Amino acid sequence: MHFYRSGLRAVAPLRCALLAALLVAACARHTPQNWQLTDIDGHLPDLRFALVADNGQAMNQDALRGKVVMVFFGYTHCPDICPTTLAKLSAVLKTVGPAANDARIAFISVDPARDDPASMHAYVDAFDAAHAIGLSGTSDDVEQLARRYRVAYAAERRDAAGQYEVTHSGAVYLFDRAGHARLIASVDAAPEKIAHDLRLLLATSS
Known part of the structure; x- marks a missing residue:
């Protein structure tokens, strides 16, 4: 996993030992589904959150029950990885049809x-x-949720104008229709690989 800030890639070393161990263990697991992304089945908790949707209404995981959900942590002032990733995921969905x-x-x-x-x-x-939903919440809400999924982020020092960037990890988490964490797509994952595994998840009923 990479961390991002100021338009530069891999600006900090991996600092989450738990996630590193998770990825190593997942890579070693048998994957009869022939996943092309990293299998994390059984290594992260189910999708669960209580946040505010971009329509201003409270929202939790129940609103997404029955959907395959691709979760990405980022922010709207992000100069690089966030717009790139969202554009890629949107393109993947168009490919899936x-x-x-x-x-x-x-x-x-x-x-x-x-x-x-x-x-x-x-x-x-x-x-x-x-297909995209924006979710926000209090600082405590976000911190607890990020900890739940081993997501690292930190606000940088403000500049003279009071502006700042946020260093954050860039993985995409894929949850199946039942809300189980199934796969992680690294920031460099090819759209074709994401589309391949998304089709497999969409083809299952749970």
Whole structure:
């Protein structure tokens, strides 16, 4: 996994030993489904959150039950990895075709101070109004959720104008229709690999 800030890739070494161990263990597991992404089945908890959607309404995991969900943590002022990843995921859904109606992109803000529902709505709609949902919450909400899924992030020092960037990990988490964590796509994962595994998840009933 890489960390990002200021338009530069891999700006910090991997600092989450637990996630590193998780990925090593997952890679060694038998994968009869022929996954092309990293299998994390049984290594991370089910999808569970209580946040505010980009329509201003409270939302939790029940609203996504029955959908395959691709979760990505980022923020609207992100200069590089966030727009690149959201564009890639949107392109993947277009590749998948009509089956993508049962898939969602959940973009969770790691910058709650600036990312209110209105800004999240405008941001995700610019990439995929049909499938993307912007989710935000309090600092405590985001911190607890990030810890639940081993997501690392940290706000950088503010500049003279009061602006700042947020260093954050860039993996995409894929949850099946029952809300089980199944796969991780690294930031460099090819769209074809994501589409391949997304089709497999969409073809299952749970």
